[in-house]
Amino acid sequence: KPTPATRIAELRRQLEDANYRYHVLDEPNIPDAEYDRLLRELDELEVAHPQLLTADSPTQRVGNAPSAKFAEVRHAIPMLSLGNAFSDEEVHDFVRRIADKLKRPTLRFSAEPKLDGLAISLRYEKGHFVQGATRGDGATGEDVTVNLRTVKAIPLRLRSGMAGMGKGESGAAQNADEAASPIPEVLEVRGEVYMPRADFEKYNEQARLHGGKVLANPRNGAAGSLRQLDPRITAQRPLAFFAYGTGLVEGAVLPDSHSATLAQLRQWGFPVSGLSEVVEGAEGLLDYYRRIGERRDALPFDIDGVVYKLDDGEGQREMGFVSRAPRWAIAHKFPAQEQATT
Numbered sequence: 001k002p003t004p005a006t007r008i009a010e011l012r013r014q015l016e017d018a019n020y021r022y023h024v025l026d027e028p029n030i031p032d033a034e035y036d037r038l039l040r041e042l043d044e045l046e047v048a049h050p051q052l053l054t055a056d057s058p059t060q061r062v063g064n065a066p067s068a069k070f071a072e073v074r075h076a077i078p079m080l081s082l083g084n085a086f087s088d089e090e091v092h093d094f095v096r097r098i099a100d101k102l103k104r105p106t107l108r109f110s111a112e113p114k115l116d117g118l119a120i121s122l123r124y125e126k127g128h129f130v131q132g133a134t135r136g137d138g139a140t141g142e143d144v145t146v147n148l149r150t151v152k153a154i155p156l157r158l159r160s161g162m163a164g165m166g167k168g169e170s171g172a173a174q175n176a177d178e179a180a181s182p183i184p185e186v187l188e189v190r191g192e193v194y195m196p197r198a199d200f201e202k203y204n205e206q207a208r209l210h211g212g213k214v215l216a217n218p219r220n221g222a223a224g225s226l227r228q229l230d231p232r233i234t235a236q237r238p239l240a241f242f243a244y245g246t247g248l249v250e251g252a253v254l255p256d257s258h259s260a261t262l263a264q265l266r267q268w269g270f271p272v273s274g275l276s277e278v279v280e281g282a283e284g285l286l287d288y289y290r291r292i293g294e295r296r297d298a299l300p301f302d303i304d305g306v307v308y309k310l311d312d313g314e315g316q317r318e319m320g321f322v323s324r325a326p327r328w329a330i331a332h333k334f335p336a337q338e339q340a341t342t
């Protein structure tokens, strides 16, 4: 019979692994009822052995004290605002400016869907989630850490290379590309909290039936849920998250390409959009824009365009920024969609 400490460690590993498979790999390995049973067993063990409780246990996601207001957080690295392109011509101009300055005949870009949610920054120290903030004006945002902890797609601690080890697998079983970089002392992850459309509809249906708050649209739903002063309300809202970049990184060197950084974030346990692609030149960008545009209405979440980012870090540094917007990235917006009236 395992000691409480051993059983607690095993339950945490199983719950974190289930969370990773559900939110990052989109391949749930246990039914929700089993997840809840494991969580209940862990909670009972922690209540019986409080000395074994840690803040990043899966049972500690929902705080129970509303705050009076949100503290302010100064972003160590400003959160970018993106310039916009509305036509193919502007995309050609964007690529031409970079090709001229970098004197390169071909350019590789990371092309990504532009989720219409709320931009946030997550701070991890020694792999533990310590603070989360809204974008705010790009320089300072609101500390909504306790609300972000309730979002199951946001890991409370980074998945190290060995975390996914079952009993049977040997170290060698971890295929080569799982050789993750070491976990940084400080890691800031930027991404978008959003409300999947189906969850938004289901939530509103219940809200209408039981007199809860009917949400206007998924974007307002995400923003409103994250800015609740009581995390217990946030915990009841169907929020999801995609990482799309990093901010401050100390004590480790991340890959120097944006696409490789996204792959590393995924290995550490962050959901990253599976629709991101590396494409070449203006043709590659515009082809991506059209393909995503065709699928837009079938996507499980709202997007208001796509984002193009020069993939190599060297090129990004050489291009720099104009005011707060990078010269190396732009959003290419879709024509505004008539919102279905809810």
Ligand SMILES: NC(=O)n1nc(-c2ccco2)nc1N
Pocket: 080, 081, 082, 112, 113, 114, 115, 116, 117, 192, 244, 245, 307, 329
């Ligand atoms: N909203 C969204 O999906 N974004 N936003 C960025 C971004 C904003 C600033 C730098 O990158 N990237 C993606 N995929």
